[in-house]
Amino acid sequence: MTVDTAAAVERLLRFLSVNAITGHEGPIGKELAAALQEVGVPAKAITFDDAHTRIPEPTPIGNLIVKLPGTGKKGAQPILFMTHMDTVPLCAGAKPKIAGKRVVNELEGTTALGGDNRTGCAVLVTLAAELIKQKLPHPPITMLFTVREESGLFGAKHLNPVDLGGPAVGFNFDGRSAADVIVGAIGADRWFVDIRGKAAHAGVAPEKGISATMVLALAMAEVYEGGWFGKVIKDGREGTSNVGLVGTADGKSAGDATNVVTDFVHVKGESRSHDAKFVREITAAYKTAFTNAAAKVKDHEGRAAKVKFTSRLDYVPFRLKSDAPVVKLAEVAIQKIGRTPNLRTTNGGLDANWMVKHGIPTVTFGAGQNEIHTVKEFVDLREFESACQLALVLATAE
Template sequence: MPVDTTAAVERLMQFLAVPGITGEEAGIAKEIQRALKAAGVPAKAVAFDDAHARIPLPTQTGNLIVKLPGTLKGAPRLLFMTHMDTVPLCAGAKPKLVGKQIVNDASGAALGGDNRTGCAVLVTLAAELLARGLPHPPLTLLFTVREESGLFGARHLDPAALAGPDGGPVMGFNFDGRAAADVIVGAVGADRWEVEIHGKAAHAGVAPEKGVSATMILALALAEVRAGGWFGKVVKDGSEGTSNVGPVGGADGRCAGDATNVVTDYVHVKGESRSHDPKFVRQITTAYKDAFANAAAAVVDHEGKPGKVKFTTRADYHPFRIKDNTPVVARASAAVSKLGMTPNLRTTNGGLDANWMVKHGIPTVTFGAGQNDIHTVKEWVDLPEFEKALELAVELATGTAK
């Protein structure tokens, strides 16, 4: 019996129309609860965790967790997951069905297929299992918060919250991407770093030598990083990664510097380092740290006193690579093949909730569900690919029961 794609597309259209940018997921969480209830999921099976209490940014609600008892005796629990939030550009989206695509009828906004497609896949999975009485192992459905702003929901998840009376999930399947046949088995790790550059103000026209320019420290540091090959795509001795310098500003989000006739005394910089090799991530970050220290020492006032820098860093998420012969990859590949597609095992240079699930001890692979041109005003959803993801989710949940 085929999946009820008409009902699934209707769910997706409804989810896309509900605002829920990162950190403000209460509205979409309520809509998902409503859809789960309509699909026959009992209220007692749906709960929220308290991850939002540990997330260091204002977050309306915790992760939404659904636990479905299995019909197969002794079968291990499986995890299906996605994230509820969208990037801020999706605020005000108006989904419109055009042929085999969903597009945005609101100008200047992204659609939010990343990741309302995943939300619709998980709710449809529950609906199909209950409506058709399909045999399946115990399942946990996880809808995370604040994925787009730093994978915070998955990071601050207590894995014990996913367990049922039969134990916790032994493997996970994350829906977040474009093609259903793509089996993402690995992803980069990333450091987020920031620098506070303290210079010394002086009149730039009367006595510039009495000042220490925080702007010049920034310029020298970035010049050293680039000259050393540590900016952008980084390739060193067989290791590869990337880095970027992001926001540059002053105190309290203002612009750096007060006026052209004042030597700038403070600059705040944020950046990132990424690699599939955790050691190389640290090497890239260290190159930035050393460059800022060198630059601060090189810019001095008339008395030879240098500027100062405060460099701080945190691991945003850890890299992972699941081996091809593991049970989760085998199950994923078999399900994709069963649907007449060729599994495309690959890694990605972007972070995923799966990074943290693997860190939590649950090997998790990621599939696409029809997202295209995400995080842009040209975003659209490929419905044939979305429908493949629906079928794939059902196959993953029931495949070994046949």
């Protein structure tokens, strides 16, 4: 199995140059569709689904789905190759260049690069190119490029599994080492709190106000004292939690002035664990804390603050067994490219979380990403080239 690595790297540079952060995937979707047609994929085999119409955040396009008919044994089950097309906002304006066996950012220190996950995009387009150019026999293949992975795995969550054509197994490219086989990932809730108090002059009559800020402070104190903040360990179960945005619903600062009792605070946070039930327990602890705090903060007439606590399931945890067929296929393929497979789990969410939930056992490999989501990001071309070779081996395995 040989791969035109020069062409693969050229594609990678091409995709890294496209400015299309999460929620603004239009340009990269267009570029991917064009690149696929250039390597011989018929236009009719390239479609965008309607997942974006169900995503709760503005999203210009749906997931890109490509179907390659089988050319090998009759009756072979379809397989799925997938990645995500979006990047984190920090990647906006990146300018890739080659430095030895790395791709780095000319603007190092100012933006991230976008290897997460334009490496995966380049792997999948290279796979299509090599299968067509070399006329290699393979089962029916579906390629999936999801949207809004970075902002909540929304593309994978809201796709219609029927659109994928019934693949038996899935291979996701999103990570560092091509020899890593991620067989499990954490689950997460995302939660939101609206705290409503009452404004009053903080210098003249603060007792007439109801401080939403104080509700936040008391709630967080209860969460912290109860051991529910940060790394959470309870009765042998582990998870994490965090508070992110504190302000208004549109991202502005809570409160207007130091001499006005703050009447509204919007809070966003998350809960995570490999134990789905424990995720909900962590979230419930936050809800209880905010409810208790609201009852304590009152004005001079005894009226208390009010809170509205809502949460949503971001993604469910999963753990594939080491003897699962998709895991065995991955291990054999990695050995065929001269590497030693390394089965592991991750404390981050992956599109694979939702694919497993949709009934498609999916493992995740790396493709050269390093220092992701930072201004020091780079792509290891050795790992990227290994990932391209690995995809080809997986696609042509009998």
